[in-house]
Amino acid sequence: MSTTLLIARHGRTVWHAENRYAGVSDVALTDEGRRQAEQLGQWVARHPVDAVWTSTVSRAIETAEPACRALGLTAQREHALRECDFGVVEGRTLAEFAAQNPSAAAAFTRDPVAHPFPEAEDPRAAAARGAGALSRIAREHEGQRVLVVAHNTLLRLVLCELLGIELSAYRRVFPALRNAALSELRLSGSTAALLSLNVPVDTGLSGG
Numbered sequence: 001m002s003t004t005l006l007i008a009r010h011g012r013t014v015w016h017a018e019n020r021y022a023g024v025s026d027v028a029l030t031d032e033g034r035r036q037a038e039q040l041g042q043w044v045a046r047h048p049v050d051a052v053w054t055s056t057v058s059r060a061i062e063t064a065e066p067a068c069r070a071l072g073l074t075a076q077r078e079h080a081l082r083e084c085d086f087g088v089v090e091g092r093t094l095a096e097f098a099a100q101n102p103s104a105a106a107a108f109t110r111d112p113v114a115h116p117f118p119e120a121e122d123p124r125a126a127a128a129r130g131a132g133a134l135s136r137i138a139r140e141h142e143g144q145r146v147l148v149v150a151h152n153t154l155l156r157l158v159l160c161e162l163l164g165i166e167l168s169a170y171r172r173v174f175p176a177l178r179n180a181a182l183s184e185l186r187l188s189g190s191t192a193a194l195l196s197l198n199v200p201v202d203t204g205l206s207g208g
Contacts, residue, residue, distance in 0.1 A: 002188035003138035004145045006049065009152050009177040010063040011036040016179070020093055022151075023086035026058055033063070036180035041066025043182070043201035049073075050144035053137055055081035055151060063180060064149040075149075080133035083151035084126045087119030113168040123157055127167055130158035138187040152177050159185070162192035 011033030015022050029037065044067040052068050052075040054060040064075045089097050097117070098105035107115035113123045130150070137146060156174040160167050162185070177183065177198060184195040 001143040002186050003141050003143065005134060005138060005148050005185045005187060006145065007134075007148045007150065007155055007177075007183050007185055008040060008063070008181065009155060009179055010057075010059040010149055011040075012179045013059055015091070018093055020091055021086040021089045022059075023083050023090045024057070025090050029059055029062055033059070033179065037063040038066045039201050040064075040180045040182075041068075041070045044147060045070035048145075049147045051076065051137075051141050052147045052149070053078055053081070054149045055079070055083070055154075057082050057151070060149045060151065064147065067147055078133050078137070080129040081148070081150040081154065084123065084153045084157070085121040087117045087121070089117040089120070111168045112171055123153075123167060123170075126154055127157035127161040130154050131161040134158060134162070134185075135187065155183075159183075159194065162187070163194060 011029045013022060013027045013033055014030055015027050016030070040063065048071055049067075052064050052071075052073050054064045054075045054077055056077045056079045060081070061075065061077065067073075068075050094105060104115070104118060108117060116123055134148065137148065155177055156170045157167060159165070159174055160170045165173055174197075178200070181198045181200050183197045183199070186193045186195055
């Protein structure tokens with residue numbers, strides 16, 4: 001029996017305008033991010049889920065709150081769904097890092113898995129922990145629909161891991177997960193299928 005995971009990136013944060021790497025930093029949602037969270041909650045109210053899971057980072061928790069409120073659920077938190085630690089690039093842009101260390105930035109751009117940022121988490125380890133978390137959630141909620149709110153890079157790595165896509169291609173295959181948009185992933189045992197990607201909740205999925 002399969003489990004449907006509706007995965008969402010958290011709402012827009014104060015670092016989005018300048019495209020700064022948030023990673024494990026505790027960065028607040030903007031007013032726009034909170035509006036996106038409310039839209040996600042409105043969508044879930046029309047198309048209920050059986051459970052809500054989030055990372056342990058506040059921007060993901062806050063994004064899930066309207067959905068939980070709409071359904072009378074309490075979000076379950078999973079530390080393995082936290083964003084990747086970007087090491088020395090936390091709070092900085094890629095351009096700022098490139099100005100300081102052009103060779104390391106160029107290596108990251110060529111292959112972000114073989115050449116992660118200095119002091120950053122190994123992307124392969126992040127992919128494994130995130131995929132393991134989604135697999136555990138799917139087993140716990142077999143046959144159900146679950147909303148999972150987490151983070152851009154972590155979720156892109158996890159999608160590659162679960163779908164058998166080379167991890168080093170995550171930035172090319174999945175350029176970005178949009179804030180509070182939904183992607184539908186169906187897990188059945190060790191088999192994963194991506195049914196939709198980046199669907200805006202103000203227009204989107206049928207909920208079937």
